[in-house]
Amino acid sequence: MAATNLGRKPAPATAAYCAPGAIVPGATEPAQSGPEHVEAPVRYDAILLAGFGGPEGQDDVIPFLRNVTRGRGIPDERLEEVAVHYRHFGGVSPINEHNRELKAALEAELASRGVDLPVIWGNRNWDPYMNDAVREAGERGFTNLIAVATSAYSSYSSCRQYREDFADALEDTGLSGVVRIDKVRQFFDHPGFVQPFVEGVRDALASLEAEHSGLSRASEVEVLFATHSIPTTDAAKSGPAERGFGEGGAYAAQHRAVAEVVMREAGAADVPWQLVYQSRSGPPTQPWLEPDVNDAIAELPAAGRKAVVIVPLGFVSDHMEVMWDLDEEAMATAAEHGLAAVRVPTPGIHPAYVAGLVDLVMERVNGTPAAERPHVTDLGPWYDVCRPGCCENVRLGFKPALAGIAP
Numbered sequence: 001m002a003a004t005n006l007g008r009k010p011a012p013a014t015a016a017y018c019a020p021g022a023i024v025p026g027a028t029e030p031a032q033s034g035p036e037h038v039e040a041p042v043r044y045d046a047i048l049l050a051g052f053g054g055p056e057g058q059d060d061v062i063p064f065l066r067n068v069t070r071g072r073g074i075p076d077e078r079l080e081e082v083a084v085h086y087r088h089f090g091g092v093s094p095i096n097e098h099n100r101e102l103k104a105a106l107e108a109e110l111a112s113r114g115v116d117l118p119v120i121w122g123n124r125n126w127d128p129y130m131n132d133a134v135r136e137a138g139e140r141g142f143t144n145l146i147a148v149a150t151s152a153y154s155s156y157s158s159c160r161q162y163r164e165d166f167a168d169a170l171e172d173t174g175l176s177g178v179v180r181i182d183k184v185r186q187f188f189d190h191p192g193f194v195q196p197f198v199e200g201v202r203d204a205l206a207s208l209e210a211e212h213s214g215l216s217r218a219s220e221v222e223v224l225f226a227t228h229s230i231p232t233t234d235a236a237k238s239g240p241a242e243r244g245f246g247e248g249g250a251y252a253a254q255h256r257a258v259a260e261v262v263m264r265e266a267g268a269a270d271v272p273w274q275l276v277y278q279s280r281s282g283p284p285t286q287p288w289l290e291p292d293v294n295d296a297i298a299e300l301p302a303a304g305r306k307a308v309v310i311v312p313l314g315f316v317s318d319h320m321e322v323m324w325d326l327d328e329e330a331m332a333t334a335a336e337h338g339l340a341a342v343r344v345p346t347p348g349i350h351p352a353y354v355a356g357l358v359d360l361v362m363e364r365v366n367g368t369p370a371a372e373r374p375h376v377t378d379l380g381p382w383y384d385v386c387r388p389g390c391c392e393n394v395r396l397g398f399k400p401a402l403a404g405i406a407p
């Protein structure tokens, strides 16, 4: 099948720098001049690959969950309930292995372009920790880091919390004012991230049609784009405070816009689709984004649907939310309701995704003007430096964050 191109521009073949750059005075403050979306080019020394982290054995599970829920006083008995999914898979989340593979793939892509930028990997919640990564950068004499977080959309959990953790790591390691950490823009609408979903939807529809002759795409199939639910208060604060995005804030708007592009590029504009949410936690009294993927699936037969395509649009790899909440729970719900079901792959280490992440770094190295930055929705290209009030957390309160303009 011919790959769609989505207008991706070839990446520059060479890098314009090599040695670690000198410390820029006051460099942890974002530049205030220039067009609002784009920062001046920087001679970065290294890429900071920022992951979520996950447990790699039964003994890791509770300490990992304590890290994730740090500061919220959740008792171990409650954590043991959350631990069930991890326990089911031997206490191992695949997420660290994915990030090892992604790091290797990024290194190979950088080498093939002749770009001399080491990749240092640090997680928010498990070894290798962010503090260790930042400490290593300091020891190697690196002063300018460009972070790539494994999270594509705007929300507290997927944007600001990473930026807070960068600020914490500089504080903890005593490297504040010595090491600068910038972050590539949220890449929800970068063609490298979107392309794997386009291919996945096209392939899923083709396989359903091959297996169920006479199936009507326009009336008997529905595509569900699934993403992590978040509290509605977080959703309302997602993205820059100065822009309005309607119901669900920038978080939902970004997903809706990307889903529409995926359907069009997959040649599936005639197939019905909707955005659904998964993996909600928190107290039942707290409103989170809805509908839940399982509730949405249960409604499908009444609408005449016989098959469902589940697209994990909010996730960059097949981690626990995908393996459990989609592949176990949502698939079981579909079977219960007599629906044929296919789950589309996540980007993982798809070559377009890996190349796209390197392109995102190189646009910062080169100071590529906004007009030349690839983006497939009208919402982008997103900001190099988060705008005032971006992705605040009203539940947990204010914490300092890097790569953003203070409110």
Ligand SMILES: CC1=C(CCC(=O)O)c2cc3nc(cc4[nH]c(cc5[nH]c(cc1n2)c(C)c5CCC(=O)O)c(CCC(=O)O)c4C)C(CCC(=O)O)=C3C
Residues within 6 Å of the ligand: 052, 053, 054, 055, 065, 068, 069, 082, 093, 094, 095, 150, 151, 152, 155, 157, 158, 228, 229, 230, 231, 280, 281, 282, 314, 315, 319, 320, 321
């Ligand atoms: C938007 C979003 C993403 C996508 C963006 C991104 O990828 O960053 C994401 C990713 C992930 N979330 C993950 C795991 C967990 N998330 C939790 C809790 C929460 N996530 C939230 C949101 C998100 N989470 C929220 C609003 C909470 C409630 C906490 C609060 O009130 O602020 C909890 C605590 C237990 C619970 O509450 O269920 C766990 C264990 C893993 C690792 C999976 C693995 O190990 O393979 C990954 C990649």
Ligand SMILES: [Fe+2]
Residues within 6 Å of the ligand: 157, 228
């Ligand atoms: Fe989460």
